Amino acid sequence: MKRTKKVNIDGPSLKIIPLGGLEQIGMNITAFEYEDSIVVVDCGLSFPDDDMLGIDLVIPDVTYLKENADRVKGFVITHGHEDHIGALPYVLRELNIPIYATRLTMGLIENKLREHNLLGHTKRKVIKFGQSVNLGQFRIEFIKTNHSIVDAAALAIHSPAGTVVHTGDFKVDYTPVFGEAIDLQRFAELGKKGVLALMCDSTNAERKGFTQSERTVGHTFDTIFHEHQGSRLIIATFASNVDRVQQIINTAHKYGRKVVVEGRSMVNIIDTAMNLGCINIPENTLVDIDRLKDYPDDRTVIITTGSQGENMAALSRMASSVHRKVSIGPNDTIIFSSNPIPGNEKAVTRVINELEMKGAEVIFQDVHVSGHACQEEIKLIYTLVHPKYAIPVHGEYKHLKAQAGIAQELGIQKENIFILRSGNVLELNEEKAGVTGQVAAGAILVDGLGIGDVGNVVLRDRQHLAEDGIMIVVVALDSISGQIASGPDLVSRGFVYVKESDALMDEARDLMENVMEGCVSRGCTDWGRIKTAIKDNLGDFIWKKTKRRPMILPIIMEV
Amino acid sequence: MKRTKKVNIDGPSLKIIPLGGLEQIGMNITAFEYEDSIVVVDCGLSFPDDDMLGIDLVIPDVTYLKENADRVKGFVITHGHEDHIGALPYVLRELNIPIYATRLTMGLIENKLREHNLLGHTKRKVIKFGQSVNLGQFRIEFIKTNHSIVDAAALAIHSPAGTVVHTGDFKVDYTPVFGEAIDLQRFAELGKKGVLALMCDSTNAERKGFTQSERTVGHTFDTIFHEHQGSRLIIATFASNVDRVQQIINTAHKYGRKVVVEGRSMVNIIDTAMNLGCINIPENTLVDIDRLKDYPDDRTVIITTGSQGENMAALSRMASSVHRKVSIGPNDTIIFSSNPIPGNEKAVTRVINELEMKGAEVIFQDVHVSGHACQEEIKLIYTLVHPKYAIPVHGEYKHLKAQAGIAQELGIQKENIFILRSGNVLELNEEKAGVTGQVAAGAILVDGLGIGDVGNVVLRDRQHLAEDGIMIVVVALDSISGQIASGPDLVSRGFVYVKESDALMDEARDLMENVMEGCVSRGCTDWGRIKTAIKDNLGDFIWKKTKRRPMILPIIMEV
Structure with a gap:
């Protein structure tokens, strides 16, 4: 081993x-x-x-x-x-x-x-x-x-x-x-x-x-369809699980419901599976989502992507009322025919809560096998x-x-x-x-x-930016006199809400002026040193005042 | 309802x-x-x-x-x-x-x-x-x-x-x-x-x-201690679960092991519980972590924080070999006496993998009740x-x-x-x-x-920065002539690894020069318009080239 x-x-x-x-x-x-x-x-x-x-x-x-x-x-x-x-x-x-x-x-x-x-x-x-x-x-x-x-x-x-x-x-x-x-x-x-x-x-x-047979999920569908004959059924599962979709279609056919397939990846895979003969769809079963309104709720099933709570997937869009063609209500029963992949638990739960708040019933346990x-x-x-x-x-x-x-x-x-x-x-x-x-x-x-153009350096920067934002200090130096021509100006993003932190930003600006004047009066022309002085002084000041460490980015221009 | x-x-x-x-x-x-x-x-x-x-x-x-x-x-x-x-x-x-x-x-x-x-x-x-x-x-x-x-x-x-x-x-x-x-x-x-x-x-x-009695976990500990008499035991649980800690101490005492409590919050809560008489620790059972080395592995138990895979908690530091006093090896059995709180599953799994890679045995199922x-x-x-x-x-x-x-x-x-x-x-x-x-x-x-100084605006900025980083365009304008005194300079963080994307940045800089010269030659002095031109042009260019949308921050200085 x-x-x-x-x-x-x-x-x-x-x-x-x-x-x-x-x-x-x-x-x-x-x-x-x-x-x-x-x-x-x-x-x-x-x-x-x-x-x-x-x-x-x-x-x-x-x-x-x-x-x-x-x-x-x-x-x-x-x-x-x-x-x-x-x-x-x-x-x-x-x-x-x-x-x-x-x-x-x-x-x-x-x-x-x-x-x-x-x-x-x-x-x-x-x-x-x-x-x-x-x-x-x-x-x-x-x-x-x-x-x-x-x-x-x-x-x-x-x-x-x-x-x-x-x-x-x-x-x-x-x-x-x-x-x-x-x-x-x-x-x-x-x-x-x-x-x-x-x-x-x-x-x-x-x-x-032993992992259970895929066919056991079919029996579960049968029970669910039987017990929810009055409501519209919306079933979320993995787009690639063609057998699962086949079983949903079989059950829908048995109970006389039309089937709508929704979500780009789901549509693509089912199309491919149909063309290759890997799925068997009875005639007049599939209908386009635009025709959904032509059938009563209890005569339809929607098979959809979004079983992992993915933000942009069809089910999440339905749950948050931004889906253009399906709006969720008390007459809907939503079935998660999937388990959350580790890491997706919270996202799935968020979608379940949103669906239930709209009055829908949500079934999310034991409608899946590995x-x-x-x-x-x-x-x-x-x-x-x-x-x-x-x-x-x-x-x-x-x-x-x-x-x-x-x-x-x-x-x-x-x-x-x-x-x-x-x-x-x-x-x-x-x-x-x-x-x-x-x-x-x-x-x-x-x-x-x-x-491959994003590596560790870029990721570290993104993490730093995500954590506490960025403060940019810009100053223009006169190329001949070495004096300050303009600035220092401070700009921040993702750090504090500036209107509420005026005083802090003013103090920071004063500090930067002192630092710059100190550098200039000492005749320091080494930009590296000036930048370090800006970073160190501003970093310490901000940490003392806020216990945060925004990225500090000094920019010096020569004019 | x-x-x-x-x-x-x-x-x-x-x-x-x-x-x-x-x-x-x-x-x-x-x-x-x-x-x-x-x-x-x-x-x-x-x-x-x-x-x-x-x-x-x-x-x-x-x-x-x-x-x-x-x-x-x-x-x-x-x-x-x-x-x-x-x-x-x-x-x-x-x-x-x-x-x-x-x-x-x-x-x-x-x-x-x-x-x-x-x-x-x-x-x-x-x-x-x-x-x-x-x-x-x-x-x-x-x-x-x-x-x-x-x-x-x-x-x-x-x-x-x-x-x-x-x-x-x-x-x-x-x-x-x-x-x-x-x-x-x-x-x-x-x-x-x-x-x-x-x-x-x-x-x-x-x-x-029904939720099972806390005492059932005590029986589980007894079995684990009995079956792992040769190894050091490290048990992670919630710092505040004083009863759980009590049961670990009882079992340790029964099997003649010394107990070390590790992790700041764990130490604090156990101290408080001891002072208030909410936990009953037999004499000479607790030892300081510094004395751990004085006892053979099979005579010690470490109770630690980190059962949720928290980055900075004691167990995570042990797992990633940065803990100063405990290093994990094949003679360790680590027990997660906890379930992952939704959202922590991946972090917990990461710690388990790290511990097992060091040769330790990890027990993480059925050693917890709600x-x-x-x-x-x-x-x-x-x-x-x-x-x-x-x-x-x-x-x-x-x-x-x-x-x-x-x-x-x-x-x-x-x-x-x-x-x-x-x-x-x-x-x-x-x-x-x-x-x-x-x-x-x-x-x-x-x-x-x-x-309360971080609100939606700041969070949105952080999310934007986290996703694709930031590009800053600085330009100095002469206050009298309105001509470009310096720049435009481009600085990016969290966007691309610049050394590998020199050509892209050069092209972007050329584009910004054209945009600025266009503005200046048209006599545009409205900074708002100049900034919009910078954002729009650079944004489109970057999207076309990379399909990314870094935050674009134009800064104009007057000199």
């Missing part, structure tokens, strides 16, 4: 190099390397932490791939969630490499590439479950799994040094809504033949038992695959560690379990395994159009 | 005026008014929302009390949590009014007043359970309850218009760790005599069943007190509404249930009840020493 273990590996070996996904849930990307061949599994983004002010999204540092671009044979994608496909449009700008994925996964990737004008330049191939693709010295086989999105795949990565099974994100659903159950027989067959390493989803490794395997499912996969080495993936440290504990319980030797960090180079073959090196890895921040 | 209902109340009536506590959990304060007498129950603070950047804490607007200061007879405090006592030092600066509270509650209030140099000026009286205090036309009786802090009281507020029972924060604990169980007999007796209104804690009104009544306890109190009117308190709207549902289920008429908002004046007597007015109420932000 050691994190880094320096060893020498003799003979041909496989290298596994995670470039993200091991410090958090998000930004999954892992390179597999055998001699002249590199294959990359997934290429996801993550969403910014609270302290990444103003950042839109975070993508992995792929310097290692760029440096070895000639050897990279392809991106192999397990499923269509943002944390597995979201960085593709950014990475593909710099690396023109083909993509291999199953049907819906590819559909969602194509939507992204189209938005970024990359569709024409990118080679793509849709792979069916059970099929393999040869990429250099690798053969990559796609295996059917279940997850909270249709067409999720596990991968068997066959290399001359042995086979690695990568589960992708998965659960075991014996009664899935769409398509087959996870192909447990193939996992067993691979295990029987011998698997070098298992890379298994750790998201729910802390949770006991898409990830719990402990008993993880044990099942380990037992079927029976790997020599275990490499827990997809999770924060505590999740990876929980899976490492399970692996050990199942008889995998402690020294054969690897909790890696992004950038680690794990080298392995039948004889030996260990971390033998380190490559560049990390997070690149995307803000607007800027990729 | 209507929120506001305009009615006329004939004859003498009681007014209940909540000034906080009904829009959130926090900032509890309610005025009770009968003719010339006003009594205020609790005076709490709340912690800032995520969008209140840089704010330290939030206190209620007590304009109404200040305007009626001559009639305010006293503050009556239910218990010593921050959301019930935290605003006292701020409010008492403006209102010199006596305080009535039970022993530990008063001890904690006195700590606060001492810190703010208010102890000498404030009249205080410690009240025992079962005792009453006469305040103008009111008689306030203190009734024993159970809560996650010792000495919590419910209040019977006797007025000529009838009796109101205010539960404070409570649970029903038949086997409390310290002192007696809640005085259910007194609730019953009051109910028998007739209670006008019940104001009952709503925090857990959405949760089914201090608030669940549905069955709420039903019990309603049934004993049998009020005419129900006024759910202490919670967000969804909690208040859940309790309103329970009250209705128990037979209280819908029109006799009032979900109030801060500032509502509820007038009531045996005949009638309704909202008859509105007084000033709201949140005042405290930032450093400033109380």
Whole structure:
């Protein structure tokens, strides 16, 4: 279970190099390397932490791939969630490499590439479950799994040094809504033949038992529809959970309700799923939101985005009365078919309160099942695959560690379990395994159009500005006499409400005048020193008076 | 269950005026008014929302009390949590009014007043359970309850218009760790005599069943201590949960371990509790943190603050290796005896990950019970007190509404249930009840020493600065010729990392030169117009190039 273990590996070996996904849930990307061949599994983004002010999204540092671009044979994608496909449009700008994925996964990737004008330049191939693709010295086989999105795949990565099974994100659903159950027989067959390493989803490794079937949510919908026949139903869920939407539509059809799909990402994904035949919508069931008013409340269902309390999502706009086409009232029942993702709890609660204040009923418990395997499912996969080495993936440290504990319980030797960090180079073959090196890895921040132009300095400044605002001191010095030509003027933003703090600002201005006059009378012409004097004196004064530390920015002009 | 209902109340009536506590959990304060007498129950603070950047804490607007200061007879405090006592030092600066509270509650209030140099000026009286205090036309009786802090009281507020029972924060604990169980007999007796209104804690009104006894956590500690006899134990919990600390000390004593208390607030509260006899510590059990090294790991327990992942708390400092006296290693077992308060989930998880990366074991599930009544306890109190009117308190709207549902289920008429908002004046007597007015109420932000000097404008500026930073354009104009004497100079903070964006900044500077020259050549001397031209042109340029909107601040100097 050691994190880094320096060893020498003799003979041909496989290298596994995670470039993200091991410090958090998000930004999954892992390179597999055998001699002249590199294959990359997934290429996801993550969403910014609270302290990444103003950042839109975070993508992995792929310097290692760029440096070895000639050897990279392809991106192999397990499923269509943002944390597995979201960085593709950014990475593909710099690396023109083909993509291999199953049907819906590819559909969602194509939507992204189209938005970024990359569709024409990118080679793509849709792979069916059970099929393999040869990429250099690798053969990559796609295996059917279940997850909270249709067409999720596990991968068997066959290399001359042995086979690695990568589960992708998965659960075991014996009664899935769409398509087959996870192909447990193939996992067993691979295990029987011998698997070098298992890379298994750790998201729910802390949770006991089995994750329930997606179909149980369908039963819950049935009960809710049955008990709320008089009211309009509004159901919020994850846009990408096509099976969930399918079940809502099935239930709506059974109870004779029309269905409106609302929220941009929801509409896009359902469109894609319909085009690919991943969702089955009875005729005359879907209606446009503009036709909502043509039906009585008790004959409609709205499926909407916003289940995480996202500010700009459709449900939040309804809750705060800024949605143009839906206004909430006492005849509405709103169902959160989702759990809040950690960090979103307060936002979700805010939306629930707003909805209830409008008189609506809100149902937010037990209308959701997870898409990830719990402990008993993880044990099942380990037992079927029976790997020599275990490499827990997809999770924060505590999740990876929980899976490492399970692996050990199942008889995998402690020294054969690897909790890696992004950038680690794990080298392995039948004889030996260990971390033998380190490559560049990390997070690149995307803000607007800027990729990587916001770094620690900018973030620190934003945090400083957010905390106590800014005070700007401008002074103009005569270039010949060195005397003060104008100023010092003080301007503040985000510090205090100036009208109420006139006296404070006046005192600060007097202080700055004294400081400047002191500098000038001493004949100080070193702008660096003058700026330091301004910063120190004003900083001390403000702290003493207010116990705040606004950013102080001296600007000197020469006229 | 209507929120506001305009009615006329004939004859003498009681007014209940909540000034906080009904829009959130926090900032509890309610005025009770009968003719010339006003009594205020609790005076709490709340912690800032995520969008209140840089704010330290939030206190209620007590304009109404200040305007009626001559009639305010006293503050009556239910218990010593921050959301019930935290605003006292701020409010008492403006209102010199006596305080009535039970022993530990008063001890904690006195700590606060001492810190703010208010102890000498404030009249205080410690009240025992079962005792009453006469305040103008009111008689306030203190009734024993159970809560996650010792000495919590419910209040019977006797007025000529009838009796109101205010539960404070409570649970029903038949086997409390310290002192007696809640005085259910007194609730019953009051109910028998007739209670006008019940104001009952709503925090857990959405949760089914009964909250477990604090003592069950003691059994959990026993199991953990028994199973971890070889390692050092570090237990994080709420500083104010004296009973929890008592149980940890009892278990430590049983297993022959020395106890270190760490974290400023924890040390303060335990000191106060010891001085008042609210905690019972066996001799030679407590040792100073400096003596920790004198004992083997398996003979020590550290009780610490930081159970909510607070950045600067002791446990977070241990986790991130900046604690001066405790370093975490594989021989440590850390126990979170707490649940994350909504909004703190991510911070807690971060600390758990950091601790596990250091090799420590972390236990964070099922070592905590709530201090608030669940549905069955709420039903019990309603049934004993049998009020005419129900006024759910202490919670967000969804909690208040859940309790309103329970009250209705128990037979209280819908029109006799009032979900109030801060500032509502509820007038009531045996005949009638309704909202008859509105007084000033709201949140005042405290930032450093400033109380109320940060308002919406300042917060909006901070949010803007946090999102995309600031660009400052300075230009000096000759006062005689109106020509540009110097500049325009551009300075940015929190926008882009300038070294990587040289070209962008150069282009922006050229643009600003053109704009200024245009203004000057047109003879424009209206600074307002010049500033608008700068803002518009630079704003458009930056948006087009970066899709960001930094704050743009033009500064013109006259030389």
